[in-house]
Amino acid sequence: MHDIRLIRDDPAAFDAALAKRGLEPQSPHLLGLDERRRACVAEAQAAQTDRNALSKAIGQAKAAKDEDKAQALMAQVAALKEALPRLEAEEARIGDELAGALAAIPNLPAPDVPEGADENDNALVHERGTKRDFAFQPAEHDAIGPALGLDFETGVAIAGARFTLLRGAAARLSRALGQFMLDRLTREHGYEEVAPPLLVRDEAVFGTGQLPKFADDLFRTTDGRWLIPTAEVSLTNIVRERILSEGELPLRFAALTPCFRSEAGAAGRDTRGFIRQHQFDKVEMVSITTPDASEAEHERMTRCAEGVLDALELPYRRMKLCAGDMGFTAARTYDLEVWLPGQGTYREISSCSTCTDFQARRMNARYRPEGEKGTRFVHTLNGSGLAVGRTLVAVLENYQQEDGSVAVPAVLQPYLGGLNRLEPKS
Incomplete structure (x- = not known):
């Protein structure tokens, strides 16, 4: 606003x-x-x-x-x-x-945001990690996954296109990834774990910018509530209509939730596999800060997301989005793109954005600076830490073995009872 x-x-x-x-x-x-x-x-x-x-x-x-x-x-x-x-x-x-x-007008881009129309104009910030040198032709995740429990056909039979059923090893890996991400953010980076509502009112999705312009991208229930497209909605609205003291800031929240998006990408795009789904799990980070701290908080949040990829030893790159590719509420966005050897390309796995006071104005979320009678709008930031499904895809493709098994990253093995390899069903 x-x-x-x-x-x-x-x-x-x-x-x-x-x-x-x-x-x-x-x-x-x-x-x-x-x-x-x-x-x-x-x-x-x-x-x-x-x-x-x-x-x-x-x-x-x-x-x-x-x-x-x-x-x-x-x-x-x-x-x-x-x-x-x-x-x-x-x-x-x-x-x-x-x-x-x-x-209806999007947030203003920060001065350092590159000009450009779409993803082709985004700027590379850095690359991290080492791409694995395979002794065989790496397969894509939708070829590896079915033997490990990615059941595309049953998911479609139950719910329709862009739904997948996870069974056995795939379900365990997905659960381990979500728990690992949430543990890392809360234990090492000071985020407060939250279990938020998945159904929200109009004013909540208006506050974070999905309404009124993007109503068609959301699922609405018969009683007029909305299924969250991301936990950003619930987490950011924690401070809706509140006046915080400066001493309370920053607030940092993290949640692992299902997310629901009816749009799920343009027709014909990413229709195969587990990349773009109507329902998916994601660990979300939200920060509420003072204006003078939001620049440093944006870098901190992005590094927290990168730390998850570093720990999983997945190669990735950070991109600064151009103005034409940024979301409606963002003033600046960093996308983290993970390397998928089966596809031979980088794919987005996290977006970390600073929204300045744009969402705060829509939510009337303010703070009172120390020693002042008046109030100011807070700054809000959000980021994926990470998208669980896409991380599962990245693990499958980067850790695949020639016999169809998948090695388990070391940091995930404690979450899988010490298991170090996922074996395909014969």
Whole structure:
């Protein structure tokens, strides 16, 4: 959400920032609505002032026994009394239109975000890890997975396209990955573990930016609630409508939850395998900070996600997304892309974004700086730590053996009772 006062102060800067996202100038329309709304406010205030003055004059006329003047003044008061509700209704209507227009505009990119239209314009920050030198042609996960319990056919039979049933070794590996990620974030990086609601109200998904623009990407229940597309929604809304003390910040939350997305990518994209599903598990990180700490927090969060990949010894790279490829609420996003040798390409496994005060304004989430009476909006950040299903895919492809088995990364073996290899069913 944007502050119309800031747009009013520097409309050219606002439009220039949106131009990086490929959007046309928005300030003329917004400031036009703002001017009309303010004119209604000024007219209503003037009418109220006149009404008060006339009411006083009526009393004076009656005291002077000038009934004709009193009646004339009373007629003017009646006209103003009739006009005020109309002015107030017009102000509310224009205010709602302005709020809707502001809510539909994405966050402004940070100054260091590269210009560009899509993923082809993203900037490489660094690469980490060593790609394995296979003595055989590595297979893709959808060829390895079925013998280990990735049951694509049964998942589709039960729920339809883009659903997968995990059985046996695959189910155990998925559980181990989620537990390992959550343990690492909470024990080593100070995130507070949360078990949040999976169903949320309209105001929650509005607060984190999925509504109103992306309603079609979500699943809605018959009672009007929404299945969360990511635990970011529930975790960030913990501070909704709250005023925190500066001493409480930063707040860091982490959750392992199912996530539900009806869109699941463009038609025909990633239809094979376990990459893009309607339902998937993910460990999510959310941080709530002061504005002056959010830059460092963004780097810290991204390094926490990278640490999971480092521990699993999976090769990856960090990309800084260009303005045209960033999400609606992000001011800057780092994507972590893991190497998949079977596919011979990098694939996104985590996105870590700083949203500045964009979500906080939508949620009215504030803090009171020490020694000050006034409040300021907090900054919010979110990131995957990691997407469990895609990490499972990465382990299968990077740790596959020529006989169809899959070695278990050392850090996961304690979660699997010491098991060091997943054997395919014959």
